[in-house]
Every structure is written in C-alpha cells, then in structure tokens.
Amino acid sequence: MTLSNEKNQLMKNLINDHGIIASLAIDQRGALKKMIAKYKPQGATEQDLIDYKRLVSQTLTAYSSSILLDPEYGLPAAKARHPNAGLLLAYEKTGYDASIKGRLPDLLSLWSVKRLKAAGADAIKFLLYYDIDEEKQINEQKHAFIERLGAECDDYNMPFYLELVSYDANISDSDSLEYAKVKPHKVNDMMKEFSKPGYGVDVLKVEVPVNMKYVEGFTDGDMAYSKQAAASHFKAQSQSTHLPFIFLSAGVNASLFQQTLYFAKASGSTFNGVLCGRATWANGVEQFVLGGEQAAITWLQTQGRENIDALNAVLAQTATPIKLD
Template sequence: MTKLDYMRTLTNSKGCIGALAIDQRGALKKMIAAAKGEAATDQEIIRFKELVSEELTPHASAILLDPEYGIPAAQKRDETAGLLLAYEKTGYDATVPGRLPDILDDWSVKRLKEAGAEACKFLLYYDVDEADAINEQKRIFMERVGSECLAEDLPFFLELVSYDAAGLDTNSSEYAKVKPHKVIEMMKEFSESRYNVDVLKVEVPVNMKRVVGFSNEEAVYTKEEAALFFKEQAEATSLPFVFLSAGVSAELFLETLKFAKDSGSTFNGVLCGRATWADGVAPFVRDGEEAARVWLRETGTAKIKELNEVLNETATPLELEFIH
C-alpha cells in the first residue's frame, strides 16, 4: 500500500478525518490514579483503552493509540476504523531545557507499520521564540522521523503543541495574547517539504475561553479578532491539518469547530480524545468494566456522534492526491 492508500483508510466517507485519540500514557495514568486514589496499574490502562476502542471506533474514521499499552486495543477496533500509532515517548524531561523530543526505544517506523499502523504520529512541543540552538535540534529530529516515514511510505502526522519557554502558564491571559503567533509560526515551519509531513495535528490558534462570549474568563480577543486568527492559521499551511481538543469540554470543542468554519478555516477534521472519553474513567475505576462500557456505549457514543454531525457541517475534505 502507498501513503495515499493508507490515508484513505483514515478518512470517513466524506474524505475528512474524524479520528479518536487515546494514545495518552502519563495523562491517563494520572486520570485513573485521581479517580481511585492510588497509582494506576498497567492492566487498567490497557483495559480502558480496549473498552474505548471496542465501543467508540464504530463511529470514528480511525483511532490513535500508543504501542506501549495500545496494541491490544488496536486489535479490538472496528474493521472500518484506521490505525495511527504514536512514535514519541510520553512527556518530556523537565530537568533539561527545551522539552526535547525522543522516540520509543523499542520501536521504529518500520516496526509500527509491521504492528498494523496506517500512519505514524509524533508529538512535538515547540516554542518558535525559544533559543535557536534548541529549536534546531527539534527541526533535525523531525527531519529524521519524516525520512523514516517516507522510506516506509507511511503517512506522517505531526502533532504540534505550543508552549512558552520563559514559563508563561498556557491557560493565562498573558499566554493567550502570544498563542496565535506561536501556533501559526510553528505551522509554517513544519509545513516545509524537508520534513515530509503529511498531516498537521494542531491546536486552534486562540484560547477559546478568552474569546468574548465563550466563557466567564477574562477576554483577550473579540470574536472578530479570533476569527482573523483562524483564517490566518488556515492560510499558513498548504498541508492538511486537523484539530486536537487539548482537553477542553466536548461542548466547547463543538462550538470551536463551528466558529472555525464560520471564520473561514479549512481544517480537515479532528484527532481528539479526552473531549469524548475522559468522563468514562471515573465509572471504570469506581464501578468496573461493565459500568465503563455502559457509559461509553451511551454517553461516549452520543458525544462522538454529535462530533461527527458537526464535522460533516464544518470540516473540509482532504485533497488526497496532494499526499506525498
């Protein structure tokens, strides 16, 4: 199969990406631990991923999993759902400046492909305003990953997450003022052909909680200003791009997608997780597998169906012939 063939397995009937992400490792451990009051076990992590895959992939174009805990869940996905596997180690070494990326020790893109991956996903933390000595390391690293994907003819999904190297809280109003610059400029950088990226997985360019009318938090942008940033983001890349949910509520995420469409954004879908399944962790821990399955089958499925309806109205179909 070629990259183009693989991309077709990851899109829905309208040519958009409506993918479910549950490649969380450290974050999911923390969620389970918070619900049970003690450390999560590996088996709990594996089993929850399996349940999410079984119950929700019939309604998703694909699922994103990690090879450390997610291979059993990959085998339980619906036959209509494609598979993306994450290549990066979870988290970053906070004792070293720069949030430098690293790959999983026991995996290569070839091995991800052999495990059934129809795309490779890599998460990169990037601050366009950080020292060039650090950002150059990250750029070189992404060249390597992109070259591996090109050699295996496997789609490369690059997930870009912005931050502030100087330490601004990403939820603060101060960070909201600089977020559009950071998100848009890093999209421009990694849209360059040297990285061999096929799809960008990105944040929306503003903090929607800081847009007038979207929450009670201190506003930083008017709706008109936010709309211009969404349009600028879409014009910053020639690559397909999908939005991540960044842990916001399902309700806010849906409103964000509608706002993006109305603003002229040409995003090609979503690759999101916690907005869909996060509230299923508590019943899983508190009441067991069957309770979690009921939650996923009822509430979780309703959430993803509602997301699909909004995607049908807002997302732009991919022009697959432009995939490398």
C-alpha cells in the first residue's frame, strides 16, 4: 500500500506483529442495549453500556491488535485499553431509520474526523448498509456520502475503514435461504464498487460472501451452495478488490466463525484479518448483568480470553499479512 507517512504509521498501530488485523469490536450501541435488556427487565442504562465496554477493553485488548469503539459510550473503554492496542472509532449513528426508504447513512452529529482524531483514534470506521441492486437515486446518495467521508479522512491523514453490510430491498429476512442465494452477488459486487479510488477507502470490513448455515457440510437443512460453489464465492471476493479487507463476525458463535476462516483460506481467500465482536464477548453480558462486574471480569479473563486466543491461532494460519511501507 502507498500511504502518507502519518497514515502509514496509524495503520501500523492497528495490526499485530505479523501484519494481520486481529481487532476486537465493541462499538455496538442499540444491539448491546438489547443484549443487556434480555437479562434486565427495566432496560439498559447508558452507564451499563459504558461499564461493559470498559471491562471488555481493559480485559481483552492485551490479546488484540486494536479495538473498535464508539465515541458515545466507548471513550472510557478507549482509555482503559492495553497500551499496545490501536484504536478505531465509529463515526456513524447506530442503526437506521426504517421509516425512510433506502437505509440511508448518517453521521454522529457532535463528532467529526478532526474530533475523533483528537480523541485518540488511529482510524475512522463507518458502517454503510448497501444493496447493489437498489434504485440508482438511493445508491447515488450513498456514493456521494462516502466520497465526502473519504475526503474528510484524507484531509486529516486518517485511515478510513468502511464497513459494508449487504441487504436486498425486496427480501425482509437477510438470514433466509432466499437471501443466501443472492448474497454472493450482493457482497462481492458492492466490494468492487467501494474499492474505486474516488471513495478514499483504505480497508474494507465485510461479510463473508455466503451464509455458512446453508453451505454443504455445515447444514442438515436447506442448502444454498455446494462446498465447491461456496469456495468459488470466497475466491471471487478476493478478486473483487485491491484493498485490504477483513471479516466481521456478524453475530455468529465463535466456533462457526473460526470454521468459516479455515474454509475461506482453503478456498483461496486473501482476507487480512478480522474485526470480531459478539463472537468474542457476547456471552459475558449475562454474567455482567446478573453477577456484576467481578463475574463479568472472571468470564472475560477465562472464556473471553479463550475465544480470542483460539481466534488468533486461526488467524495465524489463515489470514494474509498486510504489506505496509
């Protein structure tokens, strides 16, 4: 990669000694509130979010190359992270307005790239929901939005991580067999689009191109892809971009995510790491709500660390190192 000296150094802050992005993600806001509320009938408070993010950061970042947080509830966690762990900060508002067609993106109104950099960020992350087949008027708004965001990051020499989550405007359930059949096209073609230089993206954070629950050998039910077909989609994904790209865990359990990475490698994928969230720390939420901070710390120090250690071992065998100047 050819980057400015400052951006190159910031990118190095986010990778491990082997050139792999082994990052921990806990920038969830709405999703984390729901996870906490499952065990707390009166609902999650802002302090609940702040405290759990802090516990995850102070306990697990010693074993991660970096952590992704949000500036709304995550700044205390950013300060609590291990000194060797880099910091990504999210720039998007959580969720989207379902009453408006197109899942249009929006920025946190009190933040800017300049302010996120001043808060200690080594990179900016932005989440975009995107349907490659949606009407042109909607997608052109998204294209212009990301162009502006890329330019803002470039002005401040900040690495720009773009998280892409695919959907189909005509299929309500993205976990369905119907959507699984079109997912490879949705994921790989949107990667092609946002790899164009005009967007200023440095790293793509993306889904795997198939729903593994419908892959031959991974399911006892409906099948959307043979192993051979699924492998071809992983290989095509790598060919769809010249940018470094990393996988998100999409909420699947740790075991399935690790199996997916092995399958990706065997298929010829050249992915460069992960930004892994719920697969690592989700089961600690119950301990936090029902048992308090010490119970959560105990879980994070044992099962949480085991999840990260196991994932790091898999990454060492499967991920392709990023080559920086």
